[in-house]
Amino acid sequence: GENVEQHPSTLSVQEGDSAVIKCTYSDSASNYFPWYKQELGKRPQLIIDIRSNVGEKKDQRIAVTLNKTAKHFSLHITETQPEDSAVYFCAAFTGTASKLTFGTGTRLQVTL
Amino acid sequence: GAVVSQHPSWVICKSGTSVKIECRSLDFQATTMFWYRQFPKQSLMLMATSNEGSKATYEQGVEKDKFLINHASLTLSTLTVTSAHPEDSSFYICSAVQDNSNQPQHFGDGTRLSIL
Numbered sequence: 001g002e003n004v005e006q007h008p009s010t011l012s013v014q015e016g017d018s019a020v021i022k023c024t025y026s027d028s029a030s031n032y033f034p035w036y037k038q039e040l041g042k043r044p045q046l047i048i049d050i051r052s053n054v055g056e057k058k059d060q061r062i063a064v065t066l067n068k069t070a071k072h073f074s075l076h077i078t079e080t081q082p083e084d085s086a087v088y089f090c091a092a093f094t095g096t097a098s099k100l101t102f103g104t105g106t107r108l109q110v111t112l
Numbered sequence: 113g114a115v116v117s118q119h120p121s122w123v124i125c126k127s128g129t130s131v132k133i134e135c136r137s138l139d140f141q142a143t144t145m146f147w148y149r150q151f152p153k154q155s156l157m158l159m160a161t162s163n164e165g166s167k168a169t170y171e172q173g174v175e176k177d178k179f180l181i182n183h184a185s186l187t188l189s190t191l192t193v194t195s196a197h198p199e200d201s202s203f204y205i206c207s208a209v210q211d212n213s214n215q216p217q218h219f220g221d222g223t224r225l226s227i228l
Contacts, residue, residue, distance in 0.1 A: 034215065034216050041224070042222070043205060043220060043222055044156065044205070045219075046216050093215050098144070100146070100158070101158075102155045102156045102157075104154075104155050105154075105155050
């Protein structure tokens with residue numbers, strides 16, 4: 001089945017700096033890659049997603065890139081703010097298995 | 113749009129009790145619902161996939177007789193943890209999708225289950 005690896009597990013940046021989180025996946029049949037932000041005790045919130053026919057997508061301070069050949073995708077957050085502090089999960093959806101596989105998560109801390 | 117309601121949000125009960133958690137899609141019809149379990153500081157682990165009107169598909173290692181799933185309508189799926197024990201204490205989250213071939217999944221608020 002699909003295996004999603006995520007790095008780093010923790011990331012501390014200063015306010016205003018950029019943050020990058022990277023994920024790799026194993027199943028070439030995966031075709032949809034969402035990123036979720038989860039605050040403590042709350043639901044995962046979709047912040048951006050990308051489909052396999054697109055290489056890059058941007059939404060204000062957040063961008064995602066996808067390299068299908070290398071089977072990796074990354075989340076980029078620019079001009080980080082304290083409210084960006086949370087745990088971020090990448091995920092890969094495999095149509096053949098019809099399920100979403102999550103990465104292990106990255107705890108992002110934005111310091112003043 | 114795409115709101116998923118999950119109840120209860122928090123349950124504390126004695127060992128041996130059965131607990132039912134409800135997951136409702138409020139403004140769309142969900143052909144597929146998913147149940148996840150999340151232990152502290154860990155990722156979301158898929159427990160089972162529930163399709164309306166058919167038996168749930170359980171992930172490897174998840175006991176189907178312990179975690180009963182019913183998806184009787186296009187807007188409601190329930191997870192019943194039978195004879196719960198302390199090791200079942202976790203954060204259970206459901207998600208729903210209108211068309212499983214066309215994500216994204218929409219998550220409920222989760223249920224924190226504590227078994228004493």
